[in-house]
Amino acid sequence: MNHEEIEISVKNFNLWYADxxxxxxxxxxxxxxxxxxxxxxxxxxxxxxxxxLNRMNDLIPTVRTEGEMLLNNENINHKDVxxxxxxxxxxxxxQKPNPFPSSVFENVAYGPRIHGEKNKQQLAQIVExxxxxxxxxxxxxxxxxxSALSLSGGQQQRLCIARTLAVQPDIILLDEPCSAxxxxxxxxxxxxxxxxxxxxxxxxxxxxxxxxxxxxxxTAFFLHGKIIEFDETKxxxxxxKEKSTEDYITGRFG
Amino acid sequence: xxxxxxxxxxxKIIERYLFVCALISIFVTISIVLVLLSETVSFFRDVSIxxxxxxxxxxxxxxxxxxxxLPLINGTLLIAIGSSIIALPxxxxxxxxxxxYANEQTRGIVKPVIEMLAGIPTVVYGCFAVLFVxxxxxxxxxxxxxxNAASACIVVGIMILPMVSxxxxxxxxxxxxxxxxxxxALGATKxxxxxxxxxxxxxxxxxxxxxxxxxxxxxxxxxxxLAAGATPNITLNIFESIQTMTAYIVQVSLGxxxxxxxxxxxxxxxxxxxxxxxxxxxxxxxxxxxxxxxxYE
Numbered sequence: 001m002n003h004e005e006i007e008i009s010v011k012n013f014n015l016w017y018a019d020x021x022x023x024x025x026x027x028x029x030x031x032x033x034x035x036x037x038x039x040x041x042x043x044x045x046x047x048x049x050x051x052x053l054n055r056m057n058d059l060i061p062t063v064r065t066e067g068e069m070l071l072n073n074e075n076i077n078h079k080d081v082x083x084x085x086x087x088x089x090x091x092x093x094x095q096k097p098n099p100f101p102s103s104v105f106e107n108v109a110y111g112p113r114i115h116g117e118k119n120k121q122q123l124a125q126i127v128e129x130x131x132x133x134x135x136x137x138x139x140x141x142x143x144x145x146x147s148a149l150s151l152s153g154g155q156q157q158r159l160c161i162a163r164t165l166a167v168q169p170d171i172i173l174l175d176e177p178c179s180a181x182x183x184x185x186x187x188x189x190x191x192x193x194x195x196x197x198x199x200x201x202x203x204x205x206x207x208x209x210x211x212x213x214x215x216x217x218x219t220a221f222f223l224h225g226k227i228i229e230f231d232e233t234k235x236x237x238x239x240x241k242e243k244s245t246e247d248y249i250t251g252r253f254g
Numbered sequence: 255x256x257x258x259x260x261x262x263x264x265x266k267i268i269e270r271y272l273f274v275c276a277l278i279s280i281f282v283t284i285s286i287v288l289v290l291l292s293e294t295v296s297f298f299r300d301v302s303i304x305x306x307x308x309x310x311x312x313x314x315x316x317x318x319x320x321x322x323x324l325p326l327i328n329g330t331l332l333i334a335i336g337s338s339i340i341a342l343p344x345x346x347x348x349x350x351x352x353x354x355y356a357n358e359q360t361r362g363i364v365k366p367v368i369e370m371l372a373g374i375p376t377v378v379y380g381c382f383a384v385l386f387v388x389x390x391x392x393x394x395x396x397x398x399x400x401x402n403a404a405s406a407c408i409v410v411g412i413m414i415l416p417m418v419s420x421x422x423x424x425x426x427x428x429x430x431x432x433x434x435x436x437x438x439a440l441g442a443t444k445x446x447x448x449x450x451x452x453x454x455x456x457x458x459x460x461x462x463x464x465x466x467x468x469x470x471x472x473x474x475x476x477x478x479x480l481a482a483g484a485t486p487n488i489t490l491n492i493f494e495s496i497q498t499m500t501a502y503i504v505q506v507s508l509g510x511x512x513x514x515x516x517x518x519x520x521x522x523x524x525x526x527x528x529x530x531x532x533x534x535x536x537x538x539x540x541x542x543x544x545x546x547x548x549x550y551e
Contacts, residue, residue, distance in 0.1 A: 092439035111440040
């Protein structure tokens, strides 16, 4: 781990929903341009954690946090941080595909537009590039003006990835991106993640152990709001240090 | 076995009962339309339909009488448009505020207060217009007549505002939360999320609420009868007295017009025009719903 460049460094991080503590003293260094998988049973805090990285939890009024998350030496959970520019840097793809009810083009152009891009040619170029990078261009290039809701679930999810790429983030958060998809669409998205890590730092929450093992470089195992174990994926899956990690990845609970 | 057939019979009875209830409302609707239609047909035996639709003078009790419906349609549309200018923007804005911006506590106070407006009897709105709104308007614009369209527009606007705000709010709130999150995650501000994602997604419901509110303004009777007067008039001047179709029906119904006379029959013809207008609005609203409704998973 010490030979990796660190993108985000989390120090003594805690999170509460009202009085209910969901994350307890989290310490984690997330390496740059690698895929880090967060695994663990439902309710272990991994989604709560990933939603802190782009301050998505701000939308929930009862959430309170403590501790540091350093991105470029800046604590992203500090009150003064501009969440708009933070979310530009830290994109997110959700569990269920959530394209806007507009055309494929408009979906991808939405981000650049709100960030001030007005030039039509420029927009068209960004849209095409983003769709190509999300491995969707070949499938939709002839119906870019059709409603995004007419695409299949897997295509919609890749559209959401393209939409995220269009604002040129450094980091992409994926919150169980394949849980609503069939195996073929899932494998397309996995291939895509491996390709994207050349340029982006990727953090993925997954319930699918094989997925974590297949695509990720590092894995953190969450349980009851704590990180039990964090290691290179190969090591963690081959030789877990903790008993509960072993129990979880071998399917004894969860 | 016995229990089984007993349940079967019970199910049958319930089903029949529900069917009969549904039938009653259909029967009533059809009867109303039939009565309206037969009296309207009888009216058009005495008055040519062309004169009715194109005439610019409405003077049913004069001799010679005139039956041009345009002044009444003008009055009704003036009220509908004037009240919409007030109710649609204010209603939509408060819907956006309540659903996207207000915290639970504020919402808990503001929403019931707005909805209370819908519970006030329309005759009270009429009195409010005559006794409170009109004097203020007359102070600001001295040449305003005692009965005028402006005060009617204002109170009808207030009256239909809760319809716009609560139906639009329902539409806005039913936009899936995941869509808002998707936009926030791209670095959108609350304003950008609201105007570029939430409102377009709720468009069908918002437009439907507009249409329903306009229908209500077209059909509104008591407040406009009291506030806007009884002067059939083709005008766009809201400081003059006008007469709406509904106000005319009230005037004839309450007056000493003998049943069976042309003036008496004319209220059915007017009723038919009103019915067709609101029916048309309903069709438009349904068309909008089916045309623009986005299908979410």
